[in-house]
Amino acid sequence: MLAPEKIWWKPLGRIEKTWLTVALVWCVFLTLMMPLWYFMGKQNVPAETYRTTPTQYNEKINAFVEQYKIGEDTINGITLPVVEAPAGSDVYLRASTWQWYPILQFQKGETYRLHISSMDLQHGFSLQPVNINLQVLPGYDYVATIVPTTTGEFTIVCNEFCSLGHHTMIGKIIVK
Amino acid sequence: MATLAPTTQWVKGAKDDYRVCGVTTLKVDMHTERLIIANAVMAVVCLVLGGIAALLIALTRWQAVHLLDATWFYRLLTLHGVDMLVAWIVFFEMAGLHFGSTALLNARHAAPKLAWIGFIMMTVGGLMANAVILFDPKSTVAFTAYVPLKAHPLFYLSYILFAVGALITVITFFINLVVAKREKRFEGSMPLAVFGLMTAAILATYTLLEGATAIVPAFLWSLDILPNYDPGIYRNFFWGFGHPAQQVNLAAMVSIWYMLAQMTVGIRPVNEKFSRLAFILYLFFINLGSAHHLLVDPGLTFAWKAVNTSYAMYLAVLGSMMHAFSIPAAMEIALRAKGYNKGLFGWLRNGPWNEPGFSALVMSMILFGWIGGVTGVTIGTEQINMLVHNTLRLPGHFHATVVGGTTLAFMGFTYYVIPLIFRKELKLKKWAVWQPYVYGVGSALVSLGMITSGLQGVSRRNWDITFAGVVPGTVDLTLAIFGIGALIAVTGGIMYVTIVLVSILTGERKEASGLLLVSGTNNPLLDSTKLTDEQMESKQNQPKGTLVMVFAFLVWFAVYYLSNWWLLGRTWFIR
Numbered sequence: 001m002l003a004p005e006k007i008w009w010k011p012l013g014r015i016e017k018t019w020l021t022v023a024l025v026w027c028v029f030l031t032l033m034m035p036l037w038y039f040m041g042k043q044n045v046p047a048e049t050y051r052t053t054p055t056q057y058n059e060k061i062n063a064f065v066e067q068y069k070i071g072e073d074t075i076n077g078i079t080l081p082v083v084e085a086p087a088g089s090d091v092y093l094r095a096s097t098w099q100w101y102p103i104l105q106f107q108k109g110e111t112y113r114l115h116i117s118s119m120d121l122q123h124g125f126s127l128q129p130v131n132i133n134l135q136v137l138p139g140y141d142y143v144a145t146i147v148p149t150t151t152g153e154f155t156i157v158c159n160e161f162c163s164l165g166h167h168t169m170i171g172k173i174i175v176k
Numbered sequence: 177m178a179t180l181a182p183t184t185q186w187v188k189g190a191k192d193d194y195r196v197c198g199v200t201t202l203k204v205d206m207h208t209e210r211l212i213i214a215n216a217v218m219a220v221v222c223l224v225l226g227g228i229a230a231l232l233i234a235l236t237r238w239q240a241v242h243l244l245d246a247t248w249f250y251r252l253l254t255l256h257g258v259d260m261l262v263a264w265i266v267f268f269e270m271a272g273l274h275f276g277s278t279a280l281l282n283a284r285h286a287a288p289k290l291a292w293i294g295f296i297m298m299t300v301g302g303l304m305a306n307a308v309i310l311f312d313p314k315s316t317v318a319f320t321a322y323v324p325l326k327a328h329p330l331f332y333l334s335y336i337l338f339a340v341g342a343l344i345t346v347i348t349f350f351i352n353l354v355v356a357k358r359e360k361r362f363e364g365s366m367p368l369a370v371f372g373l374m375t376a377a378i379l380a381t382y383t384l385l386e387g388a389t390a391i392v393p394a395f396l397w398s399l400d401i402l403p404n405y406d407p408g409i410y411r412n413f414f415w416g417f418g419h420p421a422q423q424v425n426l427a428a429m430v431s432i433w434y435m436l437a438q439m440t441v442g443i444r445p446v447n448e449k450f451s452r453l454a455f456i457l458y459l460f461f462i463n464l465g466s467a468h469h470l471l472v473d474p475g476l477t478f479a480w481k482a483v484n485t486s487y488a489m490y491l492a493v494l495g496s497m498m499h500a501f502s503i504p505a506a507m508e509i510a511l512r513a514k515g516y517n518k519g520l521f522g523w524l525r526n527g528p529w530n531e532p533g534f535s536a537l538v539m540s541m542i543l544f545g546w547i548g549g550v551t552g553v554t555i556g557t558e559q560i561n562m563l564v565h566n567t568l569r570l571p572g573h574f575h576a577t578v579v580g581g582t583t584l585a586f587m588g589f590t591y592y593v594i595p596l597i598f599r600k601e602l603k604l605k606k607w608a609v610w611q612p613y614v615y616g617v618g619s620a621l622v623s624l625g626m627i628t629s630g631l632q633g634v635s636r637r638n639w640d641i642t643f644a645g646v647v648p649g650t651v652d653l654t655l656a657i658f659g660i661g662a663l664i665a666v667t668g669g670i671m672y673v674t675i676v677l678v679s680i681l682t683g684e685r686k687e688a689s690g691l692l693l694v695s696g697t698n699n700p701l702l703d704s705t706k707l708t709d710e711q712m713e714s715k716q717n718q719p720k721g722t723l724v725m726v727f728a729f730l731v732w733f734a735v736y737y738l739s740n741w742w743l744l745g746r747t748w749f750i751r
């Protein structure tokens with residue numbers, strides 16, 4: 001803490017060398033895990049993104065709901081359309097303070113291209129209890145290619161603070 | 177009244193003077209002394225404000241209690257983040273920089289006026305931030321203030337004032353180093369602790385500059401001068417500031433670890449090259465960490481995220497793993513050399529467990545490494561982050577690093593600053609013996625409660641999770657663990673503040689008589705008690721116990737890390 005040793009540039013001892021080597025190997029392993037999973041794993045962070053604007057996105061989502069609406073359901077006392085598009089197609093989800101729109105329905109084991117964007121603030125897409133979490137930004141159309149592997153009713157929680165009603169921002173996904 | 181040591185002028189006839197510390201024989205510039213006192217006092221004031229907020233928001237998130245209404249919860253959440261993460265820690269670090277660049281080098285403070293300007297700007301900025309958050313409803317934006325959530329312009333201005341003030345203080349640190357070197361106040365290389373603080377200061381410089389690139393446009397945007405601010409770009413800039421800021425804390429904390437270990441057990445670093453290399457690794461790699469917060473953001477590729485989140489190849493993590501070995505190893509050698517040589521861990525059992533600097537050091541290292549570090553690397557893994565982003569697991573991680581780690585180490589260090597710098601007798605010593613344990617156990621429970629709740633999907637920054645209606649019943653249990661931990665940690669915090677206040681306000685002003693507070697009167701810093709080369713190298717003093725501990729750590733690390741991949745593999749397919 002006070003005067004340093006005069007000559008501190010000494011070779012490492014045996015124990016230090018051992019630990020340094022082991023720790024370095026561990027770091028290399030940590031690094032390799034990510035590309036390994038990227039090529040072999042089934043859960044990867046989506047990267048596909050397009051620029052959009054609230055107006056553009058709204059047009060898309062209205063057309064989507066009109067085309068594939070199959071019923072209605074309520075969340076927080078508000079009636080929302082339930083929408084099911086055929087497997088493989090593009091499905092749209094919209095975040096705005098404080099609502100997820102619409103309610104989506106999927107078939108287990110099928111693939112969907114799920115678009116998510118925000119109309120105003122930043123929001124957080126948190127699918128529970130599956131526990132998949134993605135950031136939702138205005139101006140960005142984020143596309144996640146998903147395959148639901150379990151059935152039931154799932155809740156979308158908003159997990160990015162989006163001002164005072166944040167905790168009331170709840171949505172729904174149904175998997176048959 | 178007891179007499180204080182006389183002061184001497186650095187240069188004959190000049191106004192600046194210094195005193196010689198009777199305990200450490202170091203020269204302490206009187207400007208340094210006053211600057212440290214001012215910064216430390218502001219740090220504690222902010223800790224109190226942030227601590228009150230901590231208690232209230234913790235009692236709200238503890239679902240069974242659910243104290244505040246939504247407005248006050250989010251407001252105090254914002255306040256807590258600002259006062260703790262920004263104000264308390266940075267003020268304390270500024271005190272540390274003044275100390276490291278002068279007293280530890282036997283040197284004078286070469287730029288006191290500039291340092292006071294920095295301090296005043298930080299104080300105005302800090303107090304202004306508190307006022308804006310408390311009185312302007314629009315400024316409930318959390319400390320991250322994610323664009324396009326718009327706070328009052330004064331909110332951004334307070335950040336700018338604080339950051340510029342901090343930057344000015346950091347500049348005085350470098351001025352002091354240069355002047356000390358030029359005036360030959362010390363010989364050879366600078367001490368390890370100063371080297372660590374210099375790492376922190378270099379990191380702080382570009383961190384604060386990056387902060388400006390994030391906040392200045394936000395300020396202009398809040399004044400409607402700038403029409404648009406892209407939220408993705410804001411996030412990138414903000415975390416280019418917010419994440420490296422945590423590495424400033426890390427480097428400062430590790431420096432304080434080395435100092436506490438030297439003060440309480442008289443270590444000599446096992447190998448200075450090894451420890452300095454570890455600091456250099458921080459310097460080069462840790463600035464890539466902004467990616468940690470953008471891992472599930474739109475618009476960024478896998479390659480960008482993976483390279484940045486891993487700090488190029490986890491080399492900064494390697495730096496931490498090196499310190500995690502070298503500090504306990506040095507402690508082991510020092511204690512073994514004192515004759516505590518039984519078995520693998522006899523030295524540890526015989527450590528000065530009633531000395532607050534020692535217990536704070538050990539608790540801080542355990543919480544930081546075993547909980548904070550392991551969870552941090554795991555959730556900073558690109559794909560695994562999908563399970564974690566914005567759930568309570570996140571604050572669970574950083575309450576282990578920045579609360580159980582950094583804050584606890586700073587608290588332990590304070591107990592020595594009071595007699596040595598404030599020159600006040602430390603009061604309530606018995607409390608000081610217990611405080612690190614109470615605070616450490618409390619923050620461990622806070623952290624574990626948050627992590628286990630987050631694992632079940634409970635999100636962070638959320639006033640009432642029952643709206644989600646999906647949380648399984650065990651969440652009540654884990655949130656209760658968190659809530660009880662919060663009560664214990666807050667008790668530890670109150671103990672700390674009480675000890676500090678009672679000592680400053682009622683302690684007798686006198687020269688310190690010894691370095692250690694309770695565990696004896698010897699002074700491990702003085703030459704006569706320094707370890708010899710033979711003691712450092714003797715076979716029976718080798719750190720075998722530490723080697724066992726670090727390997728146990730690695731096993732725990734691997735188990736936690738791999739089980740998270742397993743969890744990820746069970747969820748829906750996503751690409």
Ligand code: HEM
Pocket residue numbers: 227230231233234237253254256257260261264265318319320571575578579583622635636637638661662663665666669
């Ligand atoms: C007595 C100890 C403490 C308790 C009980 C406590 C409790 C909490 C709680 C309940 C939250 C809100 C979690 C959420 O809903 O997302 C929180 C957030 C946070 N805490 Fe603490 N805390 C403590 C100490 C500290 C300290 C010492 C620091 C920093 C040095 C700190 C930094 C933060 C930060 C940065 C946040 C995030 C704020 C945000 O999400 O905007 N905490 N803490």
Ligand SMILES: [Cu+2]
Pocket residue numbers: 095096097098122123124158159160161162166169
């Ligand atoms: Cu939201």
Ligand SMILES: [Cu+2]
Pocket residue numbers: 123124158159160161162163166167169
């Ligand atoms: Cu929200």
